[in-house]
Amino acid sequence: GNSVTQMEGPVTLSEEAFLTINCTYTATGYPSLFWYVQYPGEGLQLLLKATKADDKGSNKGFEATYRKETTSFHLEKGSVQVSDSAVYFCALTNSGGYQKVTFGIGTKLQVIP
Amino acid sequence: DAGVTQSPTHLIKTRGQQVTLRCSPKSGHDTVSWYQQALGQGPQFIFQYYEEEERQRGNFPDRFSGHQFPNYSSELNVNALLLGDSALYLCASSQPGLAAAPDTQYFGPGTRLTVL
Numbered sequence: 001g002n003s004v005t006q007m008e009g010p011v012t013l014s015e016e017a018f019l020t021i022n023c024t025y026t027a028t029g030y031p032s033l034f035w036y037v038q039y040p041g042e043g044l045q046l047l048l049k050a051t052k053a054d055d056k057g058s059n060k061g062f063e064a065t066y067r068k069e070t071t072s073f074h075l076e077k078g079s080v081q082v083s084d085s086a087v088y089f090c091a092l093t094n095s096g097g098y099q100k101v102t103f104g105i106g107t108k109l110q111v112i113p
Numbered sequence: 114d115a116g117v118t119q120s121p122t123h124l125i126k127t128r129g130q131q132v133t134l135r136c137s138p139k140s141g142h143d144t145v146s147w148y149q150q151a152l153g154q155g156p157q158f159i160f161q162y163y164e165e166e167e168r169q170r171g172n173f174p175d176r177f178s179g180h181q182f183p184n185y186s187s188e189l190n191v192n193a194l195l196l197g198d199s200a201l202y203l204c205a206s207s208q209p210g211l212a213a214a215p216d217t218q219y220f221g222p223g224t225r226l227t228v229l
Contacts, residue, residue, distance in 0.1 A: 004155075032217075034217070036220070042222055042223075043119075043201075043203055043220045043221050043222040043223045044156070044203065044205075044220040045220070046217060046219065046220075049217060089155055089156075091155075093218075099144065099146065099161065099207050099218060100146070100158050100161060100169055100171070101146070101148075101156070101158065101205070101218055102158070103155030103156050103157075104155050105154060105155045106153075106154070106155050
């Protein structure tokens with residue numbers, strides 16, 4: 001079946017540091033890949049997505065590239081801010097899966113001033 | 114344009130009771146999915162409704178049931194509540210898209226259910 005593996009958190013960074021959150025996946029066919037963000041006490045917000053190999057999703061300074069050869073979709077940001085503190089979920093939907101989303105466990109990011 | 118809305122925001126129940134959670138999809142969306150997010154975990158897929166029928170179901174017992182109305186809104190019902198049902202319940206909506214090209218799901222703020 002489908003699965004998503006994320007790096008364990010929490011991740012603590014100083015403001016303006018470089019961020020990488022690793023994500024790998026297992027899926028049949030050609031999944032679409034997503035990063036969702038969950039701020040404290042809130043639901044999930046779509047951060048970015050990529051629907052085919054070598055696509056790069058980007059939003060709010062975050063980016064991730066769909067790497068089929070390594071089955072990865074790592075999230076990066078060049079300079080984090082305190083307001084980026086949240087839990088980040090890597091996820092996928094599989095073609096033929098009627099949009100069921102499979103999530104990773106989530107990585108908590110804390111950015112300190 | 115209103116996004117996905119859910120009610121109530123918070124709910125406290127006792128073991129053995131029944132609960133109903135409600136969801137209104139984003140405008141233009143007709144597919145609704147429900148997820149359970151336990152504390153410190155990623156969301157787990159419960160089921161999905163399209164054209165008022167359950168189209169796909171995750172690994173959840175029959176105590177979890179749902180319904181979709183003609184206006185595409187949806188309810189999640191949980192019977193015989195257990196302590197382990199305490200979680201954030203998320204509703205997500207999407208356009209039908211194609212099975213081969215699933216559309217992006219947009220999530221509501223969730224309902225926090227506490228079972229005592």
